[in-house]
Amino acid sequence: MTLRIYNTLTRQKEAFKPIDSKHVKMYVCGPTVYDSAHLGNARPVVVFDVLYRLLTHLYPKVTYARNITDVDDKIIKAAKKNNESIDTLTKRTTDKYHQDMAALNALSPDIEPRATQHIQQMIDIIKILIDKGHAYAAEGHVLFSVKTDPNYGTLSGFDKDQIISGARVEVAPYKNDPEDFILWKPSTDAMPGWESPWGVGRPGWHIECSAMAKAYLGETFDIHGGGIDLVFPHHENEIAQSSCCNDGKKLANYWMHNGHLGVNGEKMSKSLGNFFTVSEKLSEIPGEVIRYVLLATHYRQPLDWTGDVAGQAKNILDKFYNALDGNERQVVDINSGLLESLQDDLNIPLALSHLHELVSEIHKTGDADQKNKLQNELRVSANLLGLLYQDPHQWFKSAQGQAIEAGEIETLIQQRRQARADKDFALADKIRDELTAKGVVLLDSSDGTAWRYK
Numbered sequence: 516m517t518l519r520i521y522n523t524l525t526r527q528k529e530a531f532k533p534i535d536s537k538h539v540k541m542y543v544c545g546p547t548v549y550d551s552a553h554l555g556n557a558r559p560v561v562v563f564d565v566l567y568r569l570l571t572h573l574y575p576k577v578t579y580a581r582n583i584t585d586v587d588d589k590i591i592k593a594a595k596k597n598n599e600s601i602d603t604l605t606k607r608t609t610d611k612y613h614q615d616m617a618a619l620n621a622l623s624p625d626i627e628p629r630a631t632q633h634i635q636q637m638i639d640i641i642k643i644l645i646d647k648g649h650a651y652a653a654e655g656h657v658l659f660s661v662k663t664d665p666n667y668g669t670l671s672g673f674d675k676d677q678i679i680s681g682a683r684v685e686v687a688p689y690k691n692d693p694e695d696f697i698l699w700k701p702s703t704d705a706m707p708g709w710e711s712p713w714g715v716g717r718p719g720w721h722i723e724c725s726a727m728a729k730a731y732l733g734e735t736f737d738i739h740g741g742g743i744d745l746v747f748p749h750h751e752n753e754i755a756q757s758s759c760c761n762d763g764k765k766l767a768n769y770w771m772h773n774g775h776l777g778v779n780g781e782k783m784s785k786s787l788g789n790f791f792t793v794s795e796k797l798s799e800i801p802g803e804v805i806r807y808v809l810l811a812t813h814y815r816q817p818l819d820w821t822g823d824v825a826g827q828a829k830n831i832l833d834k835f836y837n838a839l840d841g842n843e844r845q846v847v848d849i850n851s852g853l854l855e856s857l858q859d860d861l862n863i864p865l866a867l868s869h870l871h872e873l874v875s876e877i878h879k880t881g882d883a884d885q886k887n888k889l890q891n892e893l894r895v896s897a898n899l900l901g902l903l904y905q906d907p908h909q910w911f912k913s914a915q916g917q918a919i920e921a922g923e924i925e926t927l928i929q930q931r932r933q934a935r936a937d938k939d940f941a942l943a944d945k946i947r948d949e950l951t952a953k954g955v956v957l958l959d960s961s962d963g964t965a966w967r968y969k
């Protein structure tokens with residue numbers, strides 16, 4: 516079976532034909548590092564992580580690039596608000612992002628370019644676009660002239676004529692046409708800025724991805740991915756810039772987009788109080804549970820994080836790990852049904868149903884060798900989804916208590932001991948209740964307090 520993927524460009528499932536069958540190249544838009552990643556940011560990371568694992572299984576070499584946007588107006592604003600330097604903010608947020616994504620068992624991309632280290636490549640593309648008549652400089656800005664690109668709108672179905680005739684938005688004075696977008700803009704002394712032929716300034720967001728993708732994957736590569744909200748304008752603009760710069764060459768042959776993530780049927784937003792960062796969720800539930808929830812809905816469908824999805828996912832993982840118990844490792848093939856499901860446009864829900872079937876077979880068989888083989892099949896197949904990567908014993912030990920680590924438990928026990936010494940029994944009880952809520956049982960004795968996970 517060959518890999519088929521749904522291509523947003525053509526709006527249909529297509530057989531995947533890499534430019535070089537020995538080396539597949541993929542680019543996924545990465546985070547703008549101004550704040551902690553939220554659950555919606557984690558979805559593309561986990562979805563494209565499964566694609567990366569699948570491609571690596573199917574092809575001899577895969578290069579996966581995912582950028583870090585470390586220059587952006589949101590960053591300037593957040594640094595000011597937090598009263599910290601831009602460097603401190605972007606470094607702190609990038610480190611946090613890496614930690615959070617590792618906790619979801621997402622592999623690191625092969626290349627993680629940072630926008631601020633590719634300013635020259637951006638300037639080079641902008642110069643070419645101006646030379647070719649696709650961009651113009653005005654008042655320290657450089658803008659892409661959308662009307663010069665006859666293919667603009669191919670990805671998103673954006674109809675520029677309709678927008679122009681209906682537009683009532685206030686148009687910036689330096690724009691020739693309302694739909695033109697920024698490639699370069701001027702920076703004041705307080706803002707990050709680089710010397711350019713158009714004065715000291717900084718790049719627009721879209722040009723960053725065009726430049727970094729070209730630098731590492733070439734003018735045309737195989738797969739470009741991201742969340743559905745990036746289709747317009749971000750990806751449409753990436754295509755326009757890159758194709759117009761590179762003599763009409765396609766930026767990517769296949770465009771893949773994951774659906775939105777909502778919470779309790781609503782859009783996740785700070786004002787609705789249903790906004791969760793990845794690290795907030797990680798303090799409550801194991802990363803593998805979050806990963807399972809993010810994968811259990813088809814990647815192109817909207818995902819609704821409702822009340823008990825995490826509890827259900829946890830129970831399923833318990834069941835899976837339970838079936839692995841006592842397994843002796845041996846080399847076996849990945850389950851063919853699971854592999855076929857993944858090759859059909861990453862049908863992960865169907866792939867998961869094959870794991871459930873394997874679990875049933877494991878419980879049914881009376882033959883020890885057969886059981887061991889099936890257990891290995893379950894493990895290696897789940898590993899392709901980035902699941903069941905822990906030792907079952909470790910899972911059952913940590914899944915209850917992952918909300919709180921051993922070091923933190925010891926600290927709280929110490930604080931409780933002090934509270935009791937101070938005869939602050941209310942505080943001592945509060946600490947014990949907090950630990951109980953996190954699945955930790957305290958065992959007081961004359962020797963002190965021991966603990967175990969529930």
Ligand SMILES: [Zn+2]
Nearest residue numbers: 544545724749
């Ligand atoms: Zn991008």
